[in-house]
Amino acid sequence: MNSTVFRLWRDLRSARRLGPGEMERRQRRRLAALVAFARARSPYYRELYRDLPGTVTDPALLPVTSKQELMPRFDDWVTDPEVTLERARAFVARPGLVGSRFLGRYLVGTTSGTTGSPGIFLADDDCLAVSFAIALQMRMTWFGPREIAGIVARRGRLAAVVATGGHFMAAAGSTRLGAVSRATRLFSVHAPTAQLVAELNRFRPAVLIGYTSALSLLADEQAAGRLHIDPVLVEPAGETLTPTERERIATTFGTMVRAPYGSTECTHLTDGCSAGWFHVNTDWVIVEPVDADHRPVPPGEPSAGVLISNLANRVQPILRYELGDSVVLRPDPCPCGDLRPALSVQGRSADVLRFPTPDGERIVVPLALATVVDRTPGVGRFQLVQTAPSTLRVRLHPADGADPAAVRVAVHRELGGLLEGYGLPGITLEDAEEAPAQDSRGGKFRTVIPLDAALPHLRPAR
Numbered sequence: 001m002n003s004t005v006f007r008l009w010r011d012l013r014s015a016r017r018l019g020p021g022e023m024e025r026r027q028r029r030r031l032a033a034l035v036a037f038a039r040a041r042s043p044y045y046r047e048l049y050r051d052l053p054g055t056v057t058d059p060a061l062l063p064v065t066s067k068q069e070l071m072p073r074f075d076d077w078v079t080d081p082e083v084t085l086e087r088a089r090a091f092v093a094r095p096g097l098v099g100s101r102f103l104g105r106y107l108v109g110t111t112s113g114t115t116g117s118p119g120i121f122l123a124d125d126d127c128l129a130v131s132f133a134i135a136l137q138m139r140m141t142w143f144g145p146r147e148i149a150g151i152v153a154r155r156g157r158l159a160a161v162v163a164t165g166g167h168f169m170a171a172a173g174s175t176r177l178g179a180v181s182r183a184t185r186l187f188s189v190h191a192p193t194a195q196l197v198a199e200l201n202r203f204r205p206a207v208l209i210g211y212t213s214a215l216s217l218l219a220d221e222q223a224a225g226r227l228h229i230d231p232v233l234v235e236p237a238g239e240t241l242t243p244t245e246r247e248r249i250a251t252t253f254g255t256m257v258r259a260p261y262g263s264t265e266c267t268h269l270t271d272g273c274s275a276g277w278f279h280v281n282t283d284w285v286i287v288e289p290v291d292a293d294h295r296p297v298p299p300g301e302p303s304a305g306v307l308i309s310n311l312a313n314r315v316q317p318i319l320r321y322e323l324g325d326s327v328v329l330r331p332d333p334c335p336c337g338d339l340r341p342a343l344s345v346q347g348r349s350a351d352v353l354r355f356p357t358p359d360g361e362r363i364v365v366p367l368a369l370a371t372v373v374d375r376t377p378g379v380g381r382f383q384l385v386q387t388a389p390s391t392l393r394v395r396l397h398p399a400d401g402a403d404p405a406a407v408r409v410a411v412h413r414e415l416g417g418l419l420e421g422y423g424l425p426g427i428t429l430e431d432a433e434e435a436p437a438q439d440s441r442g443g444k445f446r447t448v449i450p451l452d453a454a455l456p457h458l459r460p461a462r
């Protein structure tokens with residue numbers, strides 16, 4: 001642990017000991033500093049904030065931002081003039097650079113899995129140190145002597161089942177972890193299940209991190225006796241876990257299943273607790289559940305969206321940024337004893353696709369499908385809709401200047417290849433006339449929509 005992380009970790013501990021009031025005081029101080037910095041260094045924010053008072057400590061004064069508004073203004077949005085969208089795009093186009101530093105100083109993550117329009121996000125050293133300190137503190141509250149002994153016995157081996165070959169913050173972060181610790185290994189969600197199972201059996205991880213849908217698949221394998229690992233912790237990432245699925249994974253592996261809720265824009269948003277809630281790290285982030293008009297939603301009611309501010313990252317300020325998830329703030333104290341605000345996430349889920357096979361069914365992780373389409377040259381926006389058990393409808397909007405027919409052929413080839421790898425050669429790929437469409441249920445754009453899109457844990461929208 002370097003001295004910056006150690007200093008931050010001590011700061012976190014003292015803030016948490018002093019209580020929510022002190023955490024909020026630090027939040028206001030950090031917000032004022034970040035707003036001042038953004039105004040000084042980002043032409044976009046200078047213009048956006050031109051009518052605001054000199055010092056801002058109340059987030060409600062700030063206009064709402066979103067990926068759709070910020071990405072087209074990328075070069076004005078960032079605070080480092082050497083960072084340009086052109087350079088960042090060239091960097092992420094090279095999968096071999098996952099986890100290495102852009103311009104020698106920034107970690108890069110892209111979003112594509114659930115949001116439709118691509119985003120590129122940079123994290124600076126201060127942000128990475130805060131995220132690391134928060135993750136460390138969170139795990140220290142999770143682990144008792146039994147877990148620590150288990151981790152030591154397995155030499156701290158950490159298996160991350162991620163979409164390799166793409167610049168996802170999870171992969172970038174894990175690769176970075178891998179650079180400091182030889183005990184970390186990445187496993188690809190795209191690998192055939194039998195191969196993934198064999199590799200994990202050999203590796204015997206102490207900690208298993210992965211997309212929820214991938215973990216569900218691995219729980220099936222463990223239940224069937226083909227996978228036989230005994231991790232101390234299973235940590236779902238990227239997608240929300242339903243209580244039923246969490247219980248099933250915990251029982252199948254006989255272990256603790258716990259995770260924070262975060263996003264590429266702010267990985268240190270919350271800590272997961274023993275009662276299954278997410279506690280907001282209020283000293284380093286601001287989380288505002290809002291309705292469709294960005295007005296505050298009271299605790300106990302599902303929000304239409306959530307505005308986040310990441311107070312640790314300066315290179316690309318995320319301030320009152322619309323995240324699109326629906327959350328519910330807990331109205332009463334959390335039974336785990338943590339006094340920080342607690343929320344549950346309603347709007348993201350493990351939407352795995354189930355395709356029939358002669359011997360049953362095969363599960364495909366939505367991210368696996370989204371990744372191969374996303375990396376196909378010429379693809380702008382896209383959406384895959386399972387319209388029948390063996391039919392996948394492809395809604396495609398080519399990038400500017402791309403030949404639509406050629407892009408379709410390329411997408412068919414990529415998807416066909418992936419499905420064949422899953423042992424699903426008989427899936428019909430259907431070309432859609434219509435453009436990618438917004439999800440009617442929650443307003444959030446989803447790139448992959450399974451046949452049975454009804455999510456029992458989702459509360460009806462108001």
Ligand SMILES: [Zn+2]
Nearest residue numbers: 273277334336
């Ligand atoms: Zn709690």
